[in-house]
Amino acid sequence: MSLRLAYETKLGKAYNGDSLELLDSLEDNSVNLVMTSPPFALLRQKSYGNKVGDDYIEWLTHFAIKVKEKLTEDGSFVLDLGGAYERGVPVRSLYNYKVLIKFVEEIGFHLAEEFFWYNSSKLPSPIEWVNKRKIRAKDSVNTVWWFSKSTNPKADVRNVLAPYSDRMQKLLKDSKKYYDAKERPSGHDISEGFNKDNGGAIPSNLLQIPNSESNSKYLRYCKELKITGHPARFPGKLPEFFIKFLTDPGDTVLDIFGGSNTTGEMAELHDRRWLSCDLDNEYVAASAFRFLNNTIEAKEVYDRILNEQYVNLGDFTLV
Template sequence: MDIAYKTENGIFFHGDTTDLTIEDVKKLSDDLVSLIFTSPPFPLKRKKKYGNKNGQEYIDWLVGVVRYHMQFLKEDGSLVIEVGNAWEPGLPEMSTLPLEALLAIKNQCNLHLCQSFVWYNTAKLPGPAEWVNVKRIRVKDSFTHIWWLSKTPNPKADNRKVLKEYSSSMKKLLKDQKYNAGTRPSEHVINETSFLKEHGGAIPSNVLMAANTGWAVNYQNFCKLHDLTLHPARMPREIPEFFIKMLTEEGDIIFDPFGGSNTTGKVADELNRKWITTELNIEYIKGSEGRFTEIQYGAIVSD
């Protein structure tokens, strides 16, 4: 594949993601990929300009892409894939196509579902507009599914890398060292030592909250300066950052087959991971270079 640009840690390839070869990967490292993190074009019932397919064609295509990419993934590596929601055309009815696609990937590629997540987009605009804003018969659709899959039930993972700050009540418990121990209605027996040990933070849940606003200002300014089209489905950094931290170590390779504006590559770069990205749309690739530059007084300054 053609190299669009490189950084010290990564390579952005221009072309169809199923044209990537082991030889291309070796242009970055002799190692295999530890994490495939991606958000493919959503399975919509009508086509949009960023290249989505629809119906059974979408399922077959996505399964084929994932199956092809398994050759690059380590045996203890992970695939994390976000598939957005879809609605039936002209109806206030959600499509099951996204879930069908995820199930097809799991079953046909012989993968294990380690855990399912949802990304709650706190800044999502109300939609679908016809049913939410106009007729007011549905509520805002503001989350998408993210599935963590792997070749083995026990891929490399460590939730201690993504601990959250303790709540104020937990901080008080740790300080006072007093807890209402005993048997709960669920018949679980809780002793004082269960919750009064300092672990450095709270274990996060599988509901990830992040707004897709704010972080990409430099990218947006770069695209504006060069008259480049913004990618229409950008992801906030918090989502890839969570999985990169939890499922990989410094020096590991992260691969995003549908790079778009290259949020994944930028976050991986900042976390001292190596990265490989592929993207078919050259304009999106050109715009993504703005994530690795600084705009000062109208000039482009490389990092």
């Protein structure tokens, strides 16, 4: 399949085809953030395609090598990987950790920080070990590796501050009543500046984001047009966190396994340029729904893209 531009918006472009070909077409040092969630190394084959074991790691490595070339020196590569089990036994696969070690030790990425995405709405799985035999707990956490090209990637945690807890809000209103400043047992003195309002709390590397989307415009249009939506969408708040954390307005964000193009939608929302690519033309066509605001036009756009016609969404009713 040859790479083709399927549609574009004011800030972004969505491609149908092999993202290795898209990566080859980009200038070196031109992408600020690659944010993606590839098909996981699951034992059960999925409709969107997936490899397993060492084959999966080698397959993903081909992309990572090219990603590193295209990133700016202060750029980042954020990779969301779900957990998996070994075949036929209740023992966890180490594939996501092998990916981490290979990317750092062989390709030359740096592990800027490891994140863990806790999805409280995830269904119990795998069925054999969790539901039937009841010998394992529900797998609800993905590993999210934040790789950087250099040891000093662009990042500003002030852009992703979390809301203060109720107790902290009370402390800010009346610090003398709710907080007795003193030296901690560890020897740290946090009396200075602890009760200062910085606009929010520093977030942790445990991202608690339920993937419970049920009534989004994307799914609504899919339902109305009797189209199967992408089965493995990540919630918008996941790419949104890293886009705000690791890029500035005007920077370029790339998703090499675009799926329903959640990353592109979040990048557009926050004034970043974006590129997205997926092998499946039906998924690419449906992903345009994220940028439209009219069911009739959504059907027209979907049909045109499905027939491999380029569409400029600026000619339609946009969000």
